[in-house]
Amino acid sequence: MSENHSKSKRKTGLEWKAAAWVGRHPLITTTVPALGYAAATAPEVTAWAAGSTLAAAVAWGRAHPDSFDQLVLPHLRNLRRRWLSATYTGPAWRRNMREANLVREHPSTGELLVPRILRLRSYSSAVETVWIKILKGQTVKHWMDAAEVLAACFNAERVTVEKLAPRKIALIVQRREPFTYTIPAPEIPATVEEVDLARVHFGFDEFGREWTEDMSDKHMLVSGATGSGKNSVLWAPLFTLAPMIAEGSVRLWLCDPKQVELNAAAPIAHRYASGEEASAEVVSEFLEDQQATQAKLHEQGLRKFTPSVETPLNILIVDELGAVLAYGSDRTRMMRNRQGMALVGSQGRATGHLMWGAVQEPTKDTVPVRDLFTLRICLRVTAAVHPEMVLGDGARMRGALADEIPNIPATAGIGFKVAERTRTPLRVRAAYATDADLEGLVKHVLAERDGHEEQGGSHLRLVA
Numbered sequence: 418m419s420e421n422h423s424k425s426k427r428k429t430g431l432e433w434k435a436a437a438w439v440g441r442h443p444l445i446t447t448t449v450p451a452l453g454y455a456a457a458t459a460p461e462v463t464a465w466a467a468g469s470t471l472a473a474a475v476a477w478g479r480a481h482p483d484s485f486d487q488l489v490l491p492h493l494r495n496l497r498r499r500w501l502s503a504t505y506t507g508p509a510w511r512r513n514m515r516e517a518n519l520v521r522e523h524p525s526t527g528e529l530l531v532p533r534i535l536r537l538r539s540y541s542s543a544v545e546t547v548w549i550k551i552l553k554g555q556t557v558k559h560w561m562d563a564a565e566v567l568a569a570c571f572n573a574e575r576v577t578v579e580k581l582a583p584r585k586i587a588l589i590v591q592r593r594e595p596f597t598y599t600i601p602a603p604e605i606p607a608t609v610e611e612v613d614l615a616r617v618h619f620g621f622d623e624f625g626r627e628w629t630e631d632m633s634d635k636h637m638l639v640s641g642a643t644g645s646g647k648n649s650v651l652w653a654p655l656f657t658l659a660p661m662i663a664e665g666s667v668r669l670w671l672c673d674p675k676q677v678e679l680n681a682a683a684p685i686a687h688r689y690a691s692g693e694e695a696s697a698e699v700v701s702e703f704l705e706d707q708q709a710t711q712a713k714l715h716e717q718g719l720r721k722f723t724p725s726v727e728t729p730l731n732i733l734i735v736d737e738l739g740a741v742l743a744y745g746s747d748r749t750r751m752m753r754n755r756q757g758m759a760l761v762g763s764q765g766r767a768t769g770h771l772m773w774g775a776v777q778e779p780t781k782d783t784v785p786v787r788d789l790f791t792l793r794i795c796l797r798v799t800a801a802v803h804p805e806m807v808l809g810d811g812a813r814m815r816g817a818l819a820d821e822i823p824n825i826p827a828t829a830g831i832g833f834k835v836a837e838r839t840r841t842p843l844r845v846r847a848a849y850a851t852d853a854d855l856e857g858l859v860k861h862v863l864a865e866r867d868g869h870e871e872q873g874g875s876h877l878r879l880v881a
């Protein structure tokens with residue numbers, strides 16, 4: 418058979434196109450007619466059922482916002498974005514595709530071929546991901562080149578393209594930047610009793626909710642390029658912990674290989690090390706302390722510890738993990754640090770020995786103990802692979818576009834964490850403590866400590 422015979426100039430019949438559409442959208446094509454039929458035949462019953470469902474949903478949302486936000490809200494958001502907004506529904510989608518030059522005419526029938534939406538998920542009010550079947554002959558590059566026009570058409574701040582399969586891509590559409598202001602340093606609780614380790618204040622999330630973390634047993638990793646604001650994430654929780662630091666039930670072990678960032682906290686630290694060699698000493702002392710506590714708990718037949726002055730919560734804070742674990746000057750020392758931090762990461766939680774670390778490049782080569790961190794925060798990074806390295810597989814696809822955060826001072830402290838239950842990335846911003854705030858924090862802790870210390874003696878021992 419010749420080519421001409423196999424390709425008809427007639428378009429596929431509308432009824433077949435409609436049937437294909439119905440096949441692709443079974444839920445909507447069964448529920449809408451069913452509701453229409455019910456409303457026509459039994460309007461009162463339908464109105465009563467609709468009213469009760471609405472009332473139940475409102476009651477649920479008010480009684481238990483957490484489960485409602487987790488189980489119901491995402492579906493409502495998907496529905497609204499996909500079918501009720503003028504971006505992705507039939508004519509609007511076709512218009513947007515035409516504007517972005519992503520449509521084509523069928524060579525023989527002249528029919529307008531439009532890329533097809535396969536699925537949409539609105540992971541938060543700020544981000545949605547749209548799976549698309551692209552046209553034959555189109556490449557990811559066509560779409561990347563059109564990203565700016567698409568953002569304008571969708572009325573979005575940014576659109577990023579991910580390749581999934583030869584003719585399948587995902588558009589990650591970021592609607593808006595929720596943070597246009599700097600968040601001031603957290604308040605210091607007045608007394609130790611007011612400190613809730615399960616709700617340590619870090620800043621705010623994209624929904625305007627307070628961003629708090631349970632820091633009683635978390636190892637925290639903060640990743641971000643230079644100037645992304647990693648220090649603000651390390652400093653913010655110290656404000657909530659201040660009364661415990663003053664009392665001695667939280668002890669800070671600081672490693673400052675770059676010799677600048679954590680310097681201000683030296684006076685309130687249990688140990689402070691500046692430089693690589695001293696940092697290695699602190700890591701090994703920290704491990705010794707962990708092992709001694711393990712032995713003590715074992716002796717007393719205890720399996721769990723509660724922070725107190727006698728059994729304090731110890732936090733090892735390493736300003737630049739790379740310098741301690743990967744590109745420091747002494748290889749043997751780095752291997753010892755790796756081993757030490759691996760033991761802290763795997764066994765420290767039971768004895769109240771936690772580690773918090775900041776890193777610019779979150780690769781396994783730089784942070785071999787990466788997977789041992791139980792709370793991970795990804796600020797602005799320099800590569801598209803970094804968000805996945807820090808936050809886990811699929812995080813970027815779900816909207817953690819940390820590599821797309823503009824490299825400008827106004828975005829410092831903005832990043833993503835992953836919501837524990839849903840694995841959905843949450844955009845957050847850390848509070849920012851100015852030099853004066855840090856000075857105030859240190860003064861406050863020292864003054865409180867004086868009050869606690871009739872017994873005398875300094876908590877600080879500098880490692881030279």
Ligand SMILES: Nc1ncnc2c1ncn2[C@@H]1O[C@H](COP(=O)(O)OP(=O)(O)OP(=O)(O)O)[C@@H](O)[C@H]1O
Nearest residue numbers: 599642643644645646647648649829830847848849
């Ligand atoms: N949470 C924040 N909110 C607003 N601005 C911030 C925040 N954190 C930092 N900044 C601003 O960004 C600047 C750089 O921050 P910072 O030094 O903490 O970055 P970094 O990631 O630690 O960089 P480096 O790796 O070079 O040490 C700060 O001097 C401050 O002006």
